Amino acid sequence: MAIHERSLVEPERILRKERLVVDGVDVSGDWNLIILPRVINDYDLDFAKEVINSPDGKTINQCYQCSYCTASCPVHNYWDERYNPRHFIYLARLGMIDELQKRADVMWRCVSCHKCTHRCPKGVLVEEVLKAILRTMAKKGLIEEYPSKKFDKFFTESVLEYGRIEDGELLFGWIEKQGYKVFKDPILKKPIPFIGETPEWLKQLTMKPIKSMNIGFLVLNAKHMLFHPRTKNWSRFKQVLRKVMQEEGALH
Amino acid sequence: MGVIGKRVAYYPGCSLEGAARSYDVSTRIVAKELGLELDYLEDYNCCGAMESKNVTFMGTMLLNARNMSLAKKQGHNVIVAPCNGCSFSLQRAEYFLETDKAVYDKVNALLREGGVDPLDQIPQTYHILEWFYHEAGPQKVKEKTRKPLRGLKVANYYGCLYTRPHFYARTYAHAGGQDEDARPRRRETADDDEHPYYMNALLEAAGATSVEFEPMHTQCCGGPHSLSDEMVSEKFVMMILQTAKRNGADIIATECPLCHASLEMYRHRLMMKGVPDVDVPAAYFTQLLGLAFGYSANEVKLKDNLSDPLPVLKRLGLA
Numbered sequence: 001m002a003i004h005e006r007s008l009v010e011p012e013r014i015l016r017k018e019r020l021v022v023d024g025v026d027v028s029g030d031w032n033l034i035i036l037p038r039v040i041n042d043y044d045l046d047f048a049k050e051v052i053n054s055p056d057g058k059t060i061n062q063c064y065q066c067s068y069c070t071a072s073c074p075v076h077n078y079w080d081e082r083y084n085p086r087h088f089i090y091l092a093r094l095g096m097i098d099e100l101q102k103r104a105d106v107m108w109r110c111v112s113c114h115k116c117t118h119r120c121p122k123g124v125l126v127e128e129v130l131k132a133i134l135r136t137m138a139k140k141g142l143i144e145e146y147p148s149k150k151f152d153k154f155f156t157e158s159v160l161e162y163g164r165i166e167d168g169e170l171l172f173g174w175i176e177k178q179g180y181k182v183f184k185d186p187i188l189k190k191p192i193p194f195i196g197e198t199p200e201w202l203k204q205l206t207m208k209p210i211k212s213m214n215i216g217f218l219v220l221n222a223k224h225m226l227f228h229p230r231t232k233n234w235s236r237f238k239q240v241l242r243k244v245m246q247e248e249g250a251l252h
Numbered sequence: 253m254g255v256i257g258k259r260v261a262y263y264p265g266c267s268l269e270g271a272a273r274s275y276d277v278s279t280r281i282v283a284k285e286l287g288l289e290l291d292y293l294e295d296y297n298c299c300g301a302m303e304s305k306n307v308t309f310m311g312t313m314l315l316n317a318r319n320m321s322l323a324k325k326q327g328h329n330v331i332v333a334p335c336n337g338c339s340f341s342l343q344r345a346e347y348f349l350e351t352d353k354a355v356y357d358k359v360n361a362l363l364r365e366g367g368v369d370p371l372d373q374i375p376q377t378y379h380i381l382e383w384f385y386h387e388a389g390p391q392k393v394k395e396k397t398r399k400p401l402r403g404l405k406v407a408n409y410y411g412c413l414y415t416r417p418h419f420y421a422r423t424y425a426h427a428g429g430q431d432e433d434a435r436p437r438r439r440e441t442a443d444d445d446e447h448p449y450y451m452n453a454l455l456e457a458a459g460a461t462s463v464e465f466e467p468m469h470t471q472c473c474g475g476p477h478s479l480s481d482e483m484v485s486e487k488f489v490m491m492i493l494q495t496a497k498r499n500g501a502d503i504i505a506t507e508c509p510l511c512h513a514s515l516e517m518y519r520h521r522l523m524m525k526g527v528p529d530v531d532v533p534a535a536y537f538t539q540l541l542g543l544a545f546g547y548s549a550n551e552v553k554l555k556d557n558l559s560d561p562l563p564v565l566k567r568l569g570l571a
């Protein structure tokens with residue numbers, strides 16, 4: 001086991017013996033650490049099949065568990081060592097659903113930087129596979145709404161509606177979703193910055209173009225917030241997109 | 253040089269027409285000066301960025317295939333995007349359309365159904381930095397420089413997706429020691445995967461000095477999570493800014509609107525919290541090239557940068 005993966009073993013399964021004799025040889029001091037085995041019988045092999053059947057998940061089978069991906073992952077190294085792509089792939093392939101579920105609180109934290117995919121010596125599209133695992137878990141109701149998924153959905157709905165996104169609306173819409181009271185004008189129902197609640201840092205940041213009298217910038221962004229930029233030939237294409245997303249279970 | 257073509261379809265992506273207009277404006281200036289032509293992709297749609305792909309696979313293929321089809325209609329075989337997210341999304345679609353026949357057939361059928369011309373041939377996507385480097389290059393930048401960026405110490409920040417993953421970005425596996433035929437597709441235009449240098453080369457040709465910035469130059473800024481997982485993003489941005497500052501950088505050069513926004517947003521938050529060594533401002537590399545070509549701070553829209561690089565540039569007599 002790679003040394004950085006020690007954290008995968010639950011503390012209660014690690015035994016440290018004062019005196020240890022194996023086949024009559026006293027190995028105390030050198031080999032006094034024992035990891036208790038565990039028996040697994042509640043695996044679900046259909047889980048992996050579902051991942052393999054999606055075009056972005058099919059490379060999961062090429063993985064030979066070398067852990068290069070984990071060793072290069074910034075979320076693992078700088079944030080939380082429980083975030084471990086190699087391990088998620090392992091668990092998904094064995095269909096160890098409850099072990100996956102135990103890690104649901106970190107699994108979504110992947111920042112999609114693709115270092116894992118880039119470094120993998122076996123050509124596994126690691127990031128894609130991880131997202132395919134997450135998607136499968138979400139579809140089966142094994143993982144709850146988590147922040148990045150909520151945001152991804154919110155973003156995608158905006159794209160579906162207009163064909164394009166708009167930064168201001170995304171920002172304020174997201175703030176609203178986080179429980180801030182965003183004030184909206186009564187007619188167009190668009191958020192008005194500075195009147196409702198806004199986190200302090202954001203308020204200060206949005207004040208900058210006002211303080212420096214950057215009129216052109218303000219007008220452009222205000223215009224976009226009021227009249228959401230949209231793709232013109234969109235309605236027919238939108239129907240197709242909607243259909244595809246429904247087929248994938250991404251829309252209800 | 254000359255492998256991509258001087259006239260290409262330009263896919264600006266949503267943010268360049270909104271909050272990141274300074275990148276758009278300065279990109280056009282640089283292209284014009286370097287004798288290159290951008291053909292604006294009419295009526296494009298969002299590429300789905302880093303978000304939509306987590307929700308729907310086929311949906312993102314379709315979004316990008318639609319843009320590719322528009323480019324073909326405008327007579328282009330090459331699309332150039334100035335954003336890491338956009339070029340990633342397009343290249344990702346390119347990869348799946350090229351390697352998975354089932355995906356390709358399904359996408360074409362759906363395009364037809366949606367009233368868009370199907371793709372008989374898949375256009376190739378490049379990041380704008382690759383394009384500038386290969387169609388103009390440091391030599392041309394040097395020729396055009398009227399006000400060299402003398403004395404400016406730059407940390408060149410490439411972000412993660414410019415070089416990654418090599419399946420999509422076709423970067424050259426520097427450390428892999430691959431032999432000639434095993435090299436990735438279109439290798440001749442690709443930057444080095446672990447040690448990208450195109451931006452360094454262009455800015456150095458314009459008179460700037462690059463500072464030591466590895467490995468943070470390709471470290472993720474937390475961009476895709478910048479609104480949904482603030483703690484991770486904040487930590488990543490802190491590491492990037494502090495590394496730049498402690499290596500003596502006056503400024504961070506960026507080549508992606510998402511990275512840029514993330515750096516500026518979290519720089520502000522970190523400064524409010526009183527975290528030390530994070531006060532390096534950010535500017536798009538095209539803004540800096542524009543200044544070197546003799547354009548004013550107003551013309552390259554430096555006021556749009558929320559981290560305000562103007563004082564630093566003024567101090568050095570560059571703006």
Ligand code: SF4
Nearest residue numbers: 063064066067069120
């Ligand atoms: S680097 Fe690739 S082969 Fe190695 S553990 Fe990760 S996914 Fe598996």
Ligand code: SF4
Nearest residue numbers: 073110111113114116
């Ligand atoms: S894409 Fe996700 S799993 Fe891969 S290295 Fe980046 S954060 Fe880690």
